[in-house]
Amino acid sequence: MALRIGCAAAPGQSPENKTGSWRVFRPSYDHEKCTGCGMCQLVCPEGCVHPHSNEKKYDPDLDFCKGCGLCAIECPVAAITMIKEEK
Ligand code: SF4
Numbered sequence: 274m275a276l277r278i279g280c281a282a283a284p285g286q287s288p289e290n291k292t293g294s295w296r297v298f299r300p301s302y303d304h305e306k307c308t309g310c311g312m313c314q315l316v317c318p319e320g321c322v323h324p325h326s327n328e329k330k331y332d333p334d335l336d337f338c339k340g341c342g343l344c345a346i347e348c349p350v351a352a353i354t355m356i357k358e359e360k
């Protein structure tokens with residue numbers, strides 16, 4: 274069968290394609306330090322940081338977090354620590 278030019282990825286929406294499986298580090302959020310500024314949600318390139326429904330604290334969706342560490346770098350109160358992923 275001849276190869277087609279173009280994308281080889283199967284079609285599908287991003288919620289169906291979990292992208293956090295190859296992460297080396299994961300962010301750990303300290304809710305005691307968190308001020309709820311929302312910077313982590315703003316800078317996350319995966320769009321996978323979400324506020325809790327009942328309080329102004331944030332958590333990453335680890336099914337989609339790639340462990341880039343941007344949220345930890347940009348958090349103004351150092352409430353996020355990158356820790357080694359354990360499989
Ligand atoms: S950037 Fe830091 S302080 Fe701001 S919401 Fe995220 S964890 Fe909380």
Ligand code: SF4
Nearest residue numbers: 317338339341342344
């Ligand atoms: S480590 Fe990167 S991908 Fe994961 S939540 Fe933080 S900014 Fe988003």
